[in-house]
Amino acid sequence: MVFDIQAALKRIASVFGQTNDQAPAPTGDDGLLPGQIADALQPQPYPSVTEWPDDVLATIRYRQSTSYREVSRALGIKGGAAAAFEHLRETPRPGLTPEQFRDYMGWQSLFSDEELEAAKQTIAEADAEEPELPQFDLEDGLVRQRWFRIQTVLEEQALRHVGQPLHMLPYIATLPEGDINARVVPTMDGDNYVIFYDHGMMRYLRDFAALVCWVAPPIDPTALLDDRAIAQLPRSHTLPPGTIDVCLNTLRRYIYEGTPEADAPYVSPPEWNRHLFVPVFQNMLSFVVAHEQGHVRLGHFATDRFGPVPEGEADGNAAFLISYQSLLGGQSWSVPFWCADLALIAFRMLDHTLCVLEHGKTGLPWKDEIYPAPEERRNSLRNYVPGDIPEISRLATGNLIGMNNSLFAMVEDQVTLFLVSDYTKGLRPSPLWNGRVRRTWGRAPQTP
Structure with a gap:
């Protein structure tokens, strides 16, 4: 099957259907995407924090201060919001040189000398131009310009080979809420939106990505570029020692x-x-952010539509968009979609752990009326594998999803045995998870 780029572009436009004010999305006779979709597919500079509107900054300050104050009460940390922030704050770690990054990731074969020099030059120019950041009441450097520098400079050079990162909503911050769901929040005057990550979610996704490296069978770096190679991966899997x-x-x-x-x-x-x-x-993070963008792009805020169906729409469109973006770049369609499924598995494993440590068993009915159960989200996501992608991409996607099903079922079965043992020893989730437990599985009667 020959991949039709114009058909793919129209397919992307059709998935979004309507703009966020519910006006019909223009298509035009030239086969170009609507403006908002084209913007999402093109790398764009992330705005300097010094350019953020006052209402965005005020919204972030207010929500961070409130959230950290609640953390201080839940964990018994004296000193209020500021003390809780210091308890959890990420200190930026020393950066790697481009050479160290390439060698650390094992990507020597993917970087040409010219690309390496271009990356070094881009980083030097960004260092010279970075403005001094304004001080928030609670300053979280990990998700400010330093984070987006990592994303848009050196990693972007490498990710050219495995799919471009998405342009994100321009305003982003963290909250320590003990809830792994990212969320989009309108600003105080309603003119903008802020994506709030849970303080620990980015770290959890980062650690889960490392865990995937343990769980998955050895995959050659060049295989990540080609659905044909992905489709040929072994279909019989075992877990390496230590996983x-x-x-x-x-x-x-x-x-x-x-x-x-x-x-x-x-x-x-x-x-x-x-x-x-x-x-x-990168693809898991792009999926999470594209999901939150999808709520805005698909008009869920404009029409006040929230619940399992809109959540499924946001999941599917996010996975679809990052996968098509990769395919349009001449890379694998299946790898980004695989990573979207991995993100949902990551969330499922956390919720599964909460259930076992709260109730001592699995199989309880899901209570949350807005967010579907994680496994339902995975099943729904598979409906967004379209029929117009190349057959080899479909086969590769099925191979990777099947690998997820096999390997993580083994992981979950074995992990559950240890978690039940933890439960019998009296170990329980942190108080920060109380709200999520109530919404998802309900609190156990014996839990204070």
Whole structure:
């Protein structure tokens, strides 16, 4: 099957259907995308924090201060919001040089000398031009310009080979809410939107990406570029030694602490699959952000539509968009879609852990009326594999999803045995998870 680029562009436009004010999306006779879709597919500069509107800054200050104050009460931290922030704040770690990054990721074969020099020059220019950031009451440097520098400079050079990152909504911040769902919040005057991540969610996705490197079989870096190679991956899988320990340590850290303390160690990917880490992490993060963008783009805010159906629409459109973006770049359609499924597995495993440690068992009915159960979200996502992608991309996607089903079912079965043991020893989730437990599984009667 020959891939038709113009058909793909029209397909992307049709998925979004309407603009966020519910006016019909223009199509035109030239085959070009509507403006908002074209914008989403093109890398664009992230606005300097010094250019953020006052209402955006005021919204972030207010919500961060309120959220950290609640954390201080829940965890018994004296000193209020500022003390809770210091307890959890990420200190930016020393950056890697382009050469160190390339070698660390095992991507020597993917970087030409010219690309490496271009990356170094871009970083030098960005360093010289970075403005001084304004001080918030609670300053979280991890998700400010430093984070987006990482995303748009060196990693973008590498990710050219495995799919471009999406342009994000321009305003983003974190909240320590003990709730892994990112969310879009209108600003105080209603003119803008802010994406709020949970403080620990980005770290959890980062650690889960490293965990995927442990769980997945060894995959050659060049295979990530080609659906034909993905379709040929083995269909019989085993877990390497040490995988369950890594998974347990990751889950326990988030469930018992609520969100990792500032000095908590990161999960390290194994040497044999280290090159998987960046594309898996980047695509999972792009999926989460594109999901939140989708609520705006699909008109859910304009029509006040929230619940399981809009959540499924946002999931499907996010996975669809990042996968088509990769395919239009001449890369794999299946890898970004695989990573969207991985993000939903990551959320499912956290919710599964909460259920076991709150009730001592699995299989309870899902209570949340807005967010579907994580496994329902995975099943719904598969309906967004369209019929007009190349057959080899469909086969590759099925291969990767099947690998997820096989490997993570084994992981979950073994992890559950240890979690039940934790429960019998009296270990329970952090108080930060109380709200999420109530919404998803309900609080156990014996839990104070």
